[in-house]
Amino acid sequence: MAKTGEEIRQLNEKINGAGYFVDALRQEIGHVIVGQSHMLDRLLIGLLSNGHVLLEGVPGLAKTLTIKSLATAIQANFNRIQFTPDLLPADVIGTLIYNQQQNEFVVRKGPIFANFILADEINRAPAKVQSALLEAMQERQVTIGDSTYKLDDPFLVLATQNPLEQEGTYPLPEAQVDRFLMKVIVRYPEMQEEQLILRYNVQGEPLQPIKPVVSIDEIKNAKSLVRDIYLDEKVERYILDIVFATRYPDRYQLGKLTPLISYGASPRGSINLALAGKAQAFLNKRGFVMPEDIRSVIYDVLRHRIGLTYEAEAENINAENIIDEILKAVNVP
Amino acid sequence: MIKNGAGILVVLGLLLLTFSARAQEAPVKATVDKQKILIGEPLLLKLEVKADKGNTASFRLDTIPHFEFLKKDSVANEESGGVQVIAHYYRLTSFDSGRWVIPPIAITPDAKTEAIYVEVVFTSPFDPGQPYHDIQDIRTVPFQLSKGFEKWWYLIALLLMMLTVAIYWMTEDQKPRKEVQLARGAYARAKQELKALQTAGVTTNRYYAKLVEIFRTYLSERAKVNSLQQTSGSLAGKVKPFFNDGVLYTKVAGVLSLCDLVKFAQYEPATPETKGAHEVIDQAVDHIEAAVKQLAQKTHPTSVLKENAPGAVKQ
Numbered sequence: 311m312a313k314t315g316e317e318i319r320q321l322n323e324k325i326n327g328a329g330y331f332v333d334a335l336r337q338e339i340g341h342v343i344v345g346q347s348h349m350l351d352r353l354l355i356g357l358l359s360n361g362h363v364l365l366e367g368v369p370g371l372a373k374t375l376t377i378k379s380l381a382t383a384i385q386a387n388f389n390r391i392q393f394t395p396d397l398l399p400a401d402v403i404g405t406l407i408y409n410q411q412q413n414e415f416v417v418r419k420g421p422i423f424a425n426f427i428l429a430d431e432i433n434r435a436p437a438k439v440q441s442a443l444l445e446a447m448q449e450r451q452v453t454i455g456d457s458t459y460k461l462d463d464p465f466l467v468l469a470t471q472n473p474l475e476q477e478g479t480y481p482l483p484e485a486q487v488d489r490f491l492m493k494v495i496v497r498y499p500e501m502q503e504e505q506l507i508l509r510y511n512v513q514g515e516p517l518q519p520i521k522p523v524v525s526i527d528e529i530k531n532a533k534s535l536v537r538d539i540y541l542d543e544k545v546e547r548y549i550l551d552i553v554f555a556t557r558y559p560d561r562y563q564l565g566k567l568t569p570l571i572s573y574g575a576s577p578r579g580s581i582n583l584a585l586a587g588k589a590q591a592f593l594n595k596r597g598f599v600m601p602e603d604i605r606s607v608i609y610d611v612l613r614h615r616i617g618l619t620y621e622a623e624a625e626n627i628n629a630e631n632i633i634d635e636i637l638k639a640v641n642v643p
Numbered sequence: 644m645i646k647n648g649a650g651i652l653v654v655l656g657l658l659l660l661t662f663s664a665r666a667q668e669a670p671v672k673a674t675v676d677k678q679k680i681l682i683g684e685p686l687l688l689k690l691e692v693k694a695d696k697g698n699t700a701s702f703r704l705d706t707i708p709h710f711e712f713l714k715k716d717s718v719a720n721e722e723s724g725g726v727q728v729i730a731h732y733y734r735l736t737s738f739d740s741g742r743w744v745i746p747p748i749a750i751t752p753d754a755k756t757e758a759i760y761v762e763v764v765f766t767s768p769f770d771p772g773q774p775y776h777d778i779q780d781i782r783t784v785p786f787q788l789s790k791g792f793e794k795w796w797y798l799i800a801l802l803l804m805m806l807t808v809a810i811y812w813m814t815e816d817q818k819p820r821k822e823v824q825l826a827r828g829a830y831a832r833a834k835q836e837l838k839a840l841q842t843a844g845v846t847t848n849r850y851y852a853k854l855v856e857i858f859r860t861y862l863s864e865r866a867k868v869n870s871l872q873q874t875s876g877s878l879a880g881k882v883k884p885f886f887n888d889g890v891l892y893t894k895v896a897g898v899l900s901l902c903d904l905v906k907f908a909q910y911e912p913a914t915p916e917t918k919g920a921h922e923v924i925d926q927a928v929d930h931i932e933a934a935v936k937q938l939a940q941k942t943h944p945t946s947v948l949k950e951n952a953p954g955a956v957k958q
Contacts, residue, residue, distance in 0.1 A: 315909035322908075542907045544852075598908040602874045641871045643852075643906065 321597030331524035345503035361491025386425035393435035399442035493614035544643035570622035673756035829864035
């Protein structure tokens with residue numbers, strides 16, 4: 311929707327006021343988590359743009375602690391579901407159980423009824439459980455028996471995958487992975503950061519408890535502001551150029567990528583790139599999106615939406631390399 | 644004595660009679676044209692059958708151990724003194740070395756030929772002491788041009804040399820000239836477009852978009868910075884090495900940010916702000932041009948000398 315310069319200036323002011331919690335959240339979570347600022351920012355982007363995040367990283371990188379701390383800091387409730395091969399859809403969404411005293415079936419809601427869900431090792435559960443979770447993520451409601459229940463707002467699912475152990479897993483199909491707003495690679499901390507982690511844990515000093523710094527209502531307000539953030543036609547065009555370059559590299563003088571890409575990003579990729587760009591602009595306390603915002607989130611939004619061919623895998627080329635080449639070829643408005 | 648001589652004559656007569664009777668009793672005969680052949684060498688086997696006129700003695704010879712049939716059964720009939728001689732010819736060979744026997748061939752139950760010995764040998768006597776060579780050794784053949792081709796060869800070589808000299812002469816002189824023309828073109832074009840933009844009368848948004856586009860294109864062509872694919876923030880970082888003047892660099896970075904505000908946030912700058920932005924970009928182009936020339940002089944002194952030489956293209 312077109313906006314005037316004055317409207318954008320007013321929006322800027324609103325965002326500057328409403329976005330105070332971003333720094334406060336970073337600071338509060340920083341008391342417990344050392345480093346991992348990239349992961350925290352991506353969780354906030356997921357939260358603000360109503361998306362879900364797939365986290366990939368080896369165990370022990372504070373994924374659970376980060377989301378737990380975030381939930382506490384925004385006074386939201388949090389549930390963790392450990393995905394195992396014998397998990398059933400009812401274990402996630404809930405079921406009807408028979409109450410002998412009242413002589414009737416009553417609803418027992420599953421752990422999905424929370425603001426923040428950590429679906430730990432999502433690829434360890436069979437397809438039907440993954441499918442139940444992903445459907446709930448998309449619909450934001452679940453049906454138990456004859457009744458449909460709306461899920462909480464905000465509702466953010468963080469699914470984790472272990473990239474090392476692939477035996478006995480059920481990899482998420484491309485169509486399911488596409489439902490995640492972002493796929494974030496959680497990396498090891500820097501040496502200095504790890505030294506601090508080591509010191510905190512070895513000294514045995516109790517960590518400061520996380521204090522709530524923002525309410526759920528303020529988060530909901532921020533979400534509505536994010537939707538209002540101005541996205542200029544030139545930036546829209548830039549997003550489309552990038553996404554189209556993943557589908558038709560030849561049109562962007564990137565013919566060398568054609569044999570490496572089996573399929574490009576879907577329209578959901580364009581939508582999510584724009585939404586994540588808006589949320590990134592909010593984190594930067596701006597009422598409009600700039601190409602920098604798009605470039606900042608592009609790897610996390612597109613890495614799981616670009617299919618690679620066997621040729622690319624044989625040459626050890628990954629989606630990040632493809633995105634690098636596209637960014638070098640597509641003109642910035 | 645006479646008795647003894649008569650006895651001998653009687654014995655000889657009896658023997659002759661025996662031989663003649665025996666000759667009459669052998670109506671079949673096998674002969675070969677050679678008793679010793681090389682491996683694979685043809686051998687002609689002739690089988691003769693004597694029979695009364697009108698009697699067609701027919702038989703079939705299929706195989707002979709150690710021998711191969713090259714051609715079978717060509718028949719010739721001869722007649723002498725009321726006796727018919729039927730000759731069957733077989734062309735044989737052998738691929739087994741050794742001494743082999745063509746066995747007696749039975750034409751009829753009562754008539755069979757005699758066995759024939761045939762020796763099959765190598766080309767040269769086989770010496771197991773010599774090294775084994777399944778093919779001949781490679782021999783070097785001295786290169787020699789045929790006399791008719793020799794003059795053409797010299798002519799082609801001469802033409803190739805002339806072509807090489809011509810290509811070298813053309814490219815050696817034109818390469819730096821082209822670079823100079825392109826570089827001077829980028830600067831002149833940027834200046835020309837900046838001047839034209841002042842009087843273009845376009846919307847503010849379009850004005851700033853064009854202003855930054857001129858700057859980016861100039862940088863891309865002249866300073867070899869992939870400026871068209873950079874965001875304003877990263878572009879500011881890329882052009883920093885060209886500025887020894889910190890004040891001008893700060894102004895350029897500010898103008899790039901202003902351009903972003905106008906392009907992406909519909910910001911409407913005041914006229915002096917727009918005029919100032921234009922001046923900063925104009926100065927930045929001059930500054931970068933001087934810096935690039937200085938850098939080129941350090942790295943390729945000859946190209947700059949050529950650029951400044953009398954007769955060089957002046958813009």
